[in-house]
Amino acid sequence: MRPRDPEKTKARILAAATHEFAAKGFDGARVDTIARRAKTNKRMLYHYFGDKKALFEAIVGKLLSDQQQVFAAAPTEIEDKIAFHFNMCPQKAKWLRLLLWEALAYGEGPVMAERVRRDAMAKSCAQMRIAQKQGNMMPDMPAEHVALALMGMSVFPWAFPQITRMLTGTAPSDRAFQTQYTRVLRAVTRRLKRAEKSRAGRALELS
Secondary structure, X not given: OOOOOHHHXXXXXXXXHHHHHHHHHHHHOOHHHHHHHOOOOHHHHHHHHOOHXXXXXXXXXXXXXXXXXXXXXXXXXXXXXXXXXXXXXXXXXXXXXXXXXXXXXXXXXXXXOHHHHHHXXXXXXXXXXXXXXXXXXXXXXXXXXXXXHHHHHHHHHHHOHHHHHHHHOOOOOOHHHHHHHHXXXXXXHHHHHHHHHHHHHHHHHHO
């Protein structure tokens, strides 16, 4: 009989649960299916993670940690950063699906693992405020709203591929679309920066 390897077992459970939650959402996911896919049993799953909710929170924590490691290498220039986030979306496809299921299930209400997720968002907004202070992005707008708008631009094509296809004639997975849309993201962001700098220049002239 092979000795147990707790870390490998937990890793298999997390991988299986991520697949199941992304495919069916929290309410639709089944612990039996997760245990079977992970080649273990429900007793071991509950032993390592407590319950279904705790398992979901563990997945959220791992996905956030993975994203933070990847995004730590993101460029600092805002137009480079938004292009980076857009092009990284395919690597977080399961995370996006989880968010869509979550939106259907919870709407505007509280969600699981909200505290750790709010902390991650607060860090992003802090970075946005630094960019605003440096004159690299709309200083007269709430950082949270600017971050939300940029997030929407980078994520929407991947979250709603059917709308992207109907509107543009190409799917977000199409290399031609990715190239063209990246150009659009860069151009829009640069113009926002220019508009702010132009306003600042006019204010100096009038002072």
